[in-house]
Amino acid sequence: GDSVTQMEGPVTLSEEAFLTINCTYTATGYPSLFWYVQYPGEGLQLLLKATKADDKGSNKGFEATYRKETTSFHLEKGSVQVSDSAVYFCALGSGYSTLTFGKGTMLLVSP
Amino acid sequence: EAGVAQSPRYKIIEKRQSVAFWCNPISGHATLYWYQQILGQGPKLLIQFQNNGVVDDSQLPKDRFSAERLKGVDSTLKIQPAKLEDSAVYLCASSPSQDRADGYTFGSGTRLTVV
Numbered sequence: 001g002d003s004v005t006q007m008e009g010p011v012t013l014s015e016e017a018f019l020t021i022n023c024t025y026t027a028t029g030y031p032s033l034f035w036y037v038q039y040p041g042e043g044l045q046l047l048l049k050a051t052k053a054d055d056k057g058s059n060k061g062f063e064a065t066y067r068k069e070t071t072s073f074h075l076e077k078g079s080v081q082v083s084d085s086a087v088y089f090c091a092l093g094s095g096y097s098t099l100t101f102g103k104g105t106m107l108l109v110s111p
Numbered sequence: 112e113a114g115v116a117q118s119p120r121y122k123i124i125e126k127r128q129s130v131a132f133w134c135n136p137i138s139g140h141a142t143l144y145w146y147q148q149i150l151g152q153g154p155k156l157l158i159q160f161q162n163n164g165v166v167d168d169s170q171l172p173k174d175r176f177s178a179e180r181l182k183g184v185d186s187t188l189k190i191q192p193a194k195l196e197d198s199a200v201y202l203c204a205s206s207p208s209q210d211r212a213d214g215y216t217f218g219s220g221t222r223l224t225v226v
Contacts, residue, residue, distance in 0.1 A: 004153075034214055043115070043202055043217035044154070089153055098144065098167060099215060101153035 002027045004090050006102035013109050019077040021105045023064075023090035026071065031092040033057075033066050033073040034099065038087045047075075047088070085109045113137065115218035117203050123224045129191035132221045136184070136205030142166075143180055144215065145188050146202040154202055160186065193225045 007022040025031065032051045036044040048057030053068035062077045073090060090102040116135040124130050136143050141162050146154035157176065159167040162183040171178070175194070180186040190197055200222050204215040 043219045045217070046214045049214055098156045098159055103153045
């Protein structure tokens with residue numbers, strides 16, 4: 001079945017550091033890939049998505065590229081801020097099946 | 112546009128009691144989902160509705176959990192009787208269709224603590 005594997009957290013960075021959160025997936029067919037962010041006490045918010053191979057999703061300075069050859073969708077940001085501290089979830093959706101989420105990676109950014 | 116509304120935000124109950132959660136999706140969104148998120152884990156699907164019909168409830172513990180979506184709009188999720196392991200955040204989400212490329216819009220969730 002479909003599955004998503006994310007790097008374990010927490011990821012601890014200083015402000016303005018470069019961020020990478022790794023995500024790899026297993027799926028049948030050609031899934032759509034998503035990154036969601038969850039701030040403390042809130043629900044999940046869609047951060048970015050990519051629907052086909054080589055697509056790059058981007059939003060709020062975050063980027064992720066759909067790499068079919070490595071079955072990956074790593075999240076990157078060039079310069080993180082304290083306000084980026086949150087839990088980040090990688091997810092995939094195949095066809096009309098429901099989204100499958102990874103376990104989440106907590107990001108902590110210090111001033 | 113208004114987001115997905117959920118209530119209550121928090122609920123504390125004793126084991127073997129019953130509890131109900133309510134969700135109002137984004138207007139016009141045909142598909143509604145209930146997810147369970149246990150602390151430190153990703154969300155796990157409990158049930159999916161398309162309008163007022165159930166599409167997928169394969170992971171819903173039907174001996175104690177039930178859900179309905181009357182008139183294809185609001186939905187309620189009920190647990191009866193609750194167990195300690197039901198302590199989690201219950202997230203409601205909606206999407207315009209079943210096409211996964213749309214992504215979902217989530218509510219803020221209901222945090223349930225069973226003591």
